[in-house]
Each structure stands twice: as structure tokens, then as C-alpha cells.
Amino acid sequence: xxxxxxxxxxxxxxxxxxxxxxxxxxxxxxxxxxxxxxxxxxxxxxxxxxxxxxxxxxxxxxxxxxxxxxxxxxxxxxxxxxxxxxxxxxxxx
Amino acid sequence: xxxxxxxxxxxxxxxxxxxxxxxxxxxxxxxxxxxxxxxxxxxxxxxxxxxxxxxxxxxxxxxxxxxxxxxxxxxxxxxxxxxxxxxxxxxxxxxxxxxxxxxxxxxxxxxxxxxxxxxxxxxxxxxxxxxxxxxxxxxxxxxxxxxxxxxxxxxxxxxxxxxxxxxxxxxxxxxxxxxxxxxxxxxxxxxxxxxxxxxxxxxxxxxxxxxxxxxxxxxxxxxxxxxxxxxxxxxxxxxxxxxxxxxxxxxxxxxxxxxxxxxxxxxxxxxxxxxxxxxxxxxxxxxxxxxxxxxxxxxxxxxxxxxxxxxxxxxxxxxxxxxxxxxxxxxxxxxxxxxxxxxxxxxxxxxxxxxxxxxxxxxxxxxxxxxxxxxxxxxxxxxxxxxxxxxxxxxxxxxxxxxxxxxxxxxxxxxxxxxxxxxxxxxxxxxxxxxxxxxxxxxxxxxxxxxxxxxxxxxxxxxxxxxxxxxxxxxxxxxxxxxx
Numbered sequence: 001x002x003x004x005x006x007x008x009x010x011x012x013x014x015x016x017x018x019x020x021x022x023x024x025x026x027x028x029x030x031x032x033x034x035x036x037x038x039x040x041x042x043x044x045x046x047x048x049x050x051x052x053x054x055x056x057x058x059x060x061x062x063x064x065x066x067x068x069x070x071x072x073x074x075x076x077x078x079x080x081x082x083x084x085x086x087x088x089x090x091x092x093x
Numbered sequence: 094x095x096x097x098x099x100x101x102x103x104x105x106x107x108x109x110x111x112x113x114x115x116x117x118x119x120x121x122x123x124x125x126x127x128x129x130x131x132x133x134x135x136x137x138x139x140x141x142x143x144x145x146x147x148x149x150x151x152x153x154x155x156x157x158x159x160x161x162x163x164x165x166x167x168x169x170x171x172x173x174x175x176x177x178x179x180x181x182x183x184x185x186x187x188x189x190x191x192x193x194x195x196x197x198x199x200x201x202x203x204x205x206x207x208x209x210x211x212x213x214x215x216x217x218x219x220x221x222x223x224x225x226x227x228x229x230x231x232x233x234x235x236x237x238x239x240x241x242x243x244x245x246x247x248x249x250x251x252x253x254x255x256x257x258x259x260x261x262x263x264x265x266x267x268x269x270x271x272x273x274x275x276x277x278x279x280x281x282x283x284x285x286x287x288x289x290x291x292x293x294x295x296x297x298x299x300x301x302x303x304x305x306x307x308x309x310x311x312x313x314x315x316x317x318x319x320x321x322x323x324x325x326x327x328x329x330x331x332x333x334x335x336x337x338x339x340x341x342x343x344x345x346x347x348x349x350x351x352x353x354x355x356x357x358x359x360x361x362x363x364x365x366x367x368x369x370x371x372x373x374x375x376x377x378x379x380x381x382x383x384x385x386x387x388x389x390x391x392x393x394x395x396x397x398x399x400x401x402x403x404x405x406x407x408x409x410x411x412x413x414x415x416x417x418x419x420x421x422x423x424x425x426x427x428x429x430x431x432x433x434x435x436x437x438x439x440x441x442x443x444x445x446x447x448x449x450x451x452x453x454x455x456x457x458x459x460x461x462x463x464x465x466x467x468x469x470x471x472x473x474x475x476x477x478x479x480x481x482x483x484x485x486x487x488x489x490x491x492x493x494x495x496x497x498x499x500x501x502x503x504x505x506x507x508x509x510x511x512x513x514x515x516x517x518x519x520x521x522x523x524x525x526x527x528x529x530x531x532x533x534x535x536x537x538x539x540x541x542x543x544x545x546x547x548x549x550x551x552x553x554x555x556x557x558x559x560x561x562x563x564x565x566x567x568x569x570x571x572x573x574x575x576x577x
Contacts (some may be wrong), residue, residue: 005347084250084439
């Protein structure tokens with residue numbers, strides 16, 4: 001029988017072009033709780049030495065859901081959108 | 094600097110419908126969309142219920158020509174147990190065949206439409222342009238211009254400034270405009286995150302397997318929706334973004350995709366996952382303040398999705414329409430101050446949109462305290478199995494009328510055919526008690542009375558009077574001021 005597991009890398013599509021820096025992270029405010037790691041479907045966040053760390057080329061993978069911004073109780077994460085015409089594109093529906 | 098009467102931020106359904114309405118009112122209107130096309134950044138369920146025919150016939154009439162269209166007559170609920178076995182398949186009532194009439198009657202349940210946002214959003218944007226609004230795509234609004242606490246325009250990523258009498262923010266759950274205008278920040282637990290996967294499949298086989306139905310999957314794990322399009326379907330499931338979030342978003346779906354019955358279905362229709370996305374969806378008890386000086390929030394930006402089932406596109410279009418009408422009224426008066434725009438909140442609260450939110454806390458509570466609780470879910474499954482010929486889920490999944498009316502109709506129906514429902518209702522639907530009409534509360538109590546040998550002989554009125562004396566909640570429910 002068909003068996004599925006979601007492979008995010010294969011199932012998310014992005015446009016070419018420089019997204020700019022649209023996630024701002026204030027390290028001092030972070031308490032390393034790791035909620036950003038958990039809610040991010042694109043796995044852009046990790047926790048090292050008690051502090052969250054954002055993947056360097058996150059613009060190429062971010063799905064623009066902004067869950068990291070909404071979940072962060074310390075308000076260490078600020079989210080805007082990538083430059084227009086760049087970032088995720090819904091290819092099918 | 095260019096000057097407009099109305100600047101709309103966001104070209105999704107709420108923004109485009111606001112722009113359409115504003116242009117029809119003769120206002121000079123521009124709508125900014127960050128994608129190269131409206132809908133390019135958006136994906137949701139997305140099913141449109143029967144009330145769309147009543148409120149937006151100009152949109153509904155055009156949908157059958159679009160590639161992803163599937164007509165929907167009913168919802169099929171599939172319930173699995175702890176061992177992933179399919180235990181119950183339950184169809185809600187079907188609809189009248191023409192599907193084009195708004196119907197509040199139970200016999201004519203739900204009819205609607207599945208449509209991709211990629212199809213729907215450009216269609217509404219086209220209607221806005223046809224009405225005379227200007228649409229600027231590939232334009233990201235990054236800030237608002239404020240003057241003495243009043244929003245007077247917006248600034249784009251390129252530093253261009255656009256002045257406006259009124260700004261309508263339809264820029265989604267993360268609303269840049271709402272945040273920059275100082276109206277709010279994080280949702281703080283009121284917003285869900287919805288992972289969703291799009292499956293491609295064989296069109297004819299999908300027709301044969303699902304017909305004109307949406308599917309829902311329920312089990313001790315949670316609930317998931319399956320929206321069926323012409324040759325594809327969406328599987329999605331939301332959960333509130335709160336500190337108790339304990340899994341990766343995609344794992345919620347991976348769990349559903351383990352159900353053998355789901356895998357069989359996928360094999361049957363030759364389904365393959367082809368796209369994944371994750372989006373925020375506000376699911377609030379009540380929207381926070383929806384206006385400030387020079388600005389009104391619509392759709393997800395305002396937190397309007399239905400407190401009962403988080404449907405949101407109808408709410409976006411309704412609030413967009415009301416915001417644009419209020420803008421026209423305020424501009425003609427020459428007053429767009431916060432005080433003047435309070436009219437927006439008065440108007441939406443008095444509309445069908447307001448009806449939807451009148452019992453918001455009760456609707457959200459019923460999910461919050463019940464269906465997302467695995468233990469209760471087990472009991473609920475047992476309950477459903479015991480009464481499998483009935484359709485209690487229809488309580489939650491009828492789109493045929495405004496949801497608060499549906500809820501009462503269905504409760505009443507259930508009481509007619511199943512007196513046992515009063516026990517279940519007392520236990521598990523308690524959080525909904527103030528959303529239930531006093532007449533229904535009366536019936537629940539009187540049915541309970543019949544089972545009490547000692548008090549059975551009392552007259553109904555005396556029994557209720559004593560009960561109301563003894564219990565303040567009963568008294569409030571029987572004299573519910575919100576039903577006046």
C-alpha cells in the first residue's frame with residue numbers, strides 16, 4: 001500500500017531572487033526554549049548553547065508562515081516579508 | 094506622492110473585495126499585492142459554503158469555469174479508533190440539486206464549492222479591476238505613514254509613499270499594517286498553524302471515489318480536513334500556536350497519512366503529494382479592535398475567521414465589503430478619525446458577520462476543551478458508534494446557514510430523534526450553553542426531568558423555576574440576554 005511521509009524539501013517551491021533579510025532575531029532576548037524549532041516546518045531554527053540559531057540561507061527555504069514570530073513569548077523574533085516577487089510561491093494550489 | 098481615497102494592502106479575497114466595493118462607490122482606489130499575481134502566496138482549504146450564493150453571487154457564478162472547481166453537496170466524516178481502524182463513515186445531509194439557493198433548512202444541508210486560491214484570488218482581483226480599482230502587484234508594503242496618531246498612507250519596500258484618506262489592511266494573519274499602526278503584535282495563543290499538503294491524483298478516479306463531497310478525518314490524534322478539488326485534494330490540520338505545541342507541523346499530517354483507509358484511498362485515486370505549505374490561521378474567540386484612526390482591518394488581519402470552524406474567506410469578503418462601505422461614508426463626511434471609523438465595528442457587529450462572532454468564546458471552547466482532547470475524542474468516537482445512524486457531526490459542519498443558526502437547528506433536530514443527546518450535551522457541550530437558545534435549554538432540562546422519578550410529577554414550569562432558583566447558570570441560560 002502507498003506510504004507517505006512529507007518531504008518538505010521536495011514539496012516547497014521558491015522563486016529566484018534575493019529575498020533580503022526578513023527575519024530579525026535578537027539573541028539577547030532569547031531564552032533558548034526551542035519553540036521556534038518545533039513550529040518551523042522548514043527546520044530553519046536550531047538551539048545551540050541555550051540560544052536559538054537561524055539557518056544562514058533561510059530565505060531559500062522559509063515558507064513565510066511567521067509561526068516563529070507568533071510563538072516566541074520573549075518577542076526575540078521579528079518577521080516581515082521577503083522582497084516582492086521573491087520567496088515561496090504556491091505552484092499548484 | 095500619489096494620493097488615493099482608499100489604499101488597500103493585500104490582494105487576497107478580503108482586500109480585492111474591499112477594493113471592488115470602494116471602486117464601485119466611486120472612490121479612487123489602489124490595491125497592493127506582494128506576489129506577482131494575487132493568490133500566488135496563498136493556499137487554504139478552501140471550501141465555500143452555500144451562503145456565498147446569497148452574499149457573493151457574482152463570484153459563485155464564475156467558479157465552475159475554473160480548473161480546480163468541484164461542486165460540493167456534503168461532507169463525509171471518517172472516524173478512526175486508537176488502532177487506526179476506520180470505525181465510522183458518516184455523511185452529512187445532502188443538498189438540493191441546483192445548489193444555488195441559500196437554504197437554512199435542514200433538508201437542504203450544505204452545498205458549496207472547492208476552489209484553489211490560485212483560481213479564486215485572481216478572479217476577485219479581476220472584479221476589483223473591472224470596477225475601476227487599480228491593482229499593483231509585486232509591491233510589498235513595509236510601513237504605514239502616521240500623522241498625529243492617524244494612519245494617512247503607506248510606504249513600500251522601495252520607499253515610495255502613497256497617501257490615502259483611509260487604509261484598509263487585508264494583509265493576512267501577520268498584518269504589517271496592524272503592527273506598524275500599533276494596533277497589535279503577536280496573537281498570543283489565538284492563532285493556529287495549519288500544515289497542508291496538496292495531492293495530485295487521477296481525475297476520473299477521484300470523481301468515482303469522492304463524488305461531490307469534502308472529507309474530514311477524526312481520531313484520537315486530532316481532526317484533519319480533506320478538501321477535494323477537480324483532480325487533486327488538500328489534507329490539512331490546524332492547531333493553536335501555544336506553549337503546549339509539541340510536534341513538527343508536518344508530523345500532524347504524517348499521522349493522518351498512516352491511517353490504512355487513507356492510504357487505500359490514495360492508492361485507489363493514484364494520489365501523490367506534490368506540494369506542502371504551512372500557514373497561520375487566526376481562530377479567535379473574538380476579534381480584537383478592528384479599527385483605528387485612518388485604518389480598518391479586514392479578513393485574517395482582523396482575526397475574523399469563524400470561531401466555530403475557522404472558515405475565513407467569506408468573513409474576509411464580508412468584512413472587506415463593510416470596511417469599504419464605511420470608508421465611503423467616512424470620506425463623504427470628511428471625518429476618518431478613530432471615532433468616526435468606530436462605525437466599522439458597529440456595522441460588522443450588526444451584520445451576519447457579527448452573528449458569527451456573537452458566541453465566539455463558546456464555539457472556540459467546544460474545540461479547545463473537547464475535540465482536541467484525545468480522551469474526550471475516544472468517548473466521542475464511542476458515542477458516534479453507538480448512534481452511527483445519526484449525524485451529530487452535522488452540528489459542526491453544516492455551512493448552509495450562518496453557523497449559529499445551524500447549530501440550533503441541528504441541536505433541535507437531534508433532540509427530536511435522540512433524547513439521549515441531552516445527556517451528552519450536558520456533559521460535553523456545556524461550554525456552548527450560552528450559544529444555545531433558551532428554548533433549547535428548556536427542552537434539555539425537561540427531558541432530563543422525565544428520567545427523575547421523584548420530580549417527574551412536578552409541572553414543567555415549577556420544575557424549571559426551582560432549578561433556576563438553585564442554579565444561577567440555569568437561570569442565566571433560561572433568560573439568556575444574548576438571545577434578545
